[in-house]
Amino acid sequence: MILAPMQGLTEVLFRRTYETCFPGAIHMAVSPFIALTRNLRFSTDNAQIRDILPENNVGSIPVIPQILGKEPEEFILVANHLADLGYTGVNWNMGCPMRTVTAKHRGCGLMPHPDEVRTILDTIIPQIRLHLSVKVRLGLKEPDEIYRMVPVLNDYPLASVTIHPRLGRQQYTGVPDLDTFGQVLPLVKHPVIYNGDICSVADARRILERFPQVKDLMVGRGVLYRPTLPLELNATASTIPTPTSAPSPYCDDNIPTSSIHPPYTLLTPSWLFDKDSAWNQCFMIFPPRITTLCVLSFFINNVKV
Numbered sequence: 199m200i201l202a203p204m205q206g207l208t209e210v211l212f213r214r215t216y217e218t219c220f221p222g223a224i225h226m227a228v229s230p231f232i233a234l235t236r237n238l239r240f241s242t243d244n245a246q247i248r249d250i251l252p253e254n255n256v257g258s259i260p261v262i263p264q265i266l267g268k269e270p271e272e273f274i275l276v277a278n279h280l281a282d283l284g285y286t287g288v289n290w291n292m293g294c295p296m297r298t299v300t301a302k303h304r305g306c307g308l309m310p311h312p313d314e315v316r317t318i319l320d321t322i323i324p325q326i327r328l329h330l331s332v333k334v335r336l337g338l339k340e341p342d343e344i345y346r347m348v349p350v351l352n353d354y355p356l357a358s359v360t361i362h363p364r365l366g367r368q369q370y371t372g373v374p375d376l377d378t379f380g381q382v383l384p385l386v387k388h389p390v391i392y393n394g395d396i397c398s399v400a401d402a403r404r405i406l407e408r409f410p411q412v413k414d415l416m417v418g419r420g421v422l423y424r425p426t427l428p429l430e431l432n433a434t435a436s437t438i439p440t441p442t443s444a445p446s447p448y449c450d451d452n453i454p455t456s457s458i459h460p461p462y463t464l465l466t467p468s469w470l471f472d473k474d475s476a477w478n479q480c481f482m483i484f485p486p487r488i489t490t491l492c493v494l495s496f497f498i499n500n501v502k503v
């Protein structure tokens with residue numbers, strides 16, 4: 199499972215804290231984007247740069263930095279600087295739906311412009327010293343944009359394509375369009391990572407059973423909502439892809455409901471911790487969202503980068 203980039207949330211403080219609490223549960227994180235700007239300085243004055251400096255990431259979840267922007271020269275400069283820092287991969291953000299971003303043909307604003315993407319890839323691929331992966335949506339305004347983008351992406355040696363099956367104009371409303379995702383999936387020749395609205399083992403199971411071609415899952419809000427989700431996914435990993443296999447004793451659907459306080463059916467399963475542990479008690483007393491926010495703010499206030 200890959201941790202989704204979430205600007206303002208999954209920066210290094212969160213990643214280090216999470217790794218301390220649940221070592222190895224998340225095998226990779228794409229970090230929140232570094233926005234390309236003219237004269238982007240690789241100095242500690244820049245918080246986006248600080249976030250990916252190796253010395254700040256000791257003890258953190260392994261990271262693939264992400265770049266937002268479309269200026270090839272600056273992209274190459276930043277990507278190769280990341281290579282100098284020891285990174286072997288970089289992710290290109292083609293999914294950010296903010297209007298101020300898309301209006302400049304950045305993020306999801308690139309989705310209606312496959313020719314522009316081809317020109318950028320033609321320039322940057324031969325000149326960068328790390329593997330490039332991309333994170334896309336189905337389109338900015340129409341789902342057919344992805345059908346014109348995929349042949350372009352297929353022409354380049356990408357490490358993976360992460361697809362969040364919403365349109366940019368939806369922002370985060372509505373539900374992921376799994377029908378279109380299913381039609382696009384066999385057209386992509388790169389490993390495909392699914393991203394969107396996975397908040398439980400059952401959600402993950404639904405995606406992996408319906409789309410066995412999916413290579414990995416990227417989860418964002420689900421990890422904040424339910425910090426133990428990656429552990430549960432790992433524990434059930436061997437049972438998830440096989441619809442006919444016996445259900446895992448650890449998945450949501452099988453936690454004996456009699457042991458769970460009725461309003462909080464998304465509680466941490468008791469097999470993870472002693473039932474008397476502070477963490478578990480916390481989840482018993484407060485709804486998970488409140489607990490998660492309290493834990494996060496505690497660490498943000500107490501852990502120094």
Ligand SMILES: Cc1cc2nc3c(=O)[nH]c(=O)nc-3n(C[C@H](O)[C@H](O)[C@H](O)COP(=O)(O)O)c2cc1C
Nearest residue numbers: 202203204205230231291362394395396417418419
């Ligand atoms: C607060 C917030 C910040 C985000 N920042 C980024 C970002 O920096 N780069 C990116 O590619 N996606 C970003 N996203 C999108 C997420 O990576 C992810 O695609 C989206 O939340 C859907 O996945 P989820 O349902 O698992 O959360 C952000 C989303 C949120 C809610």
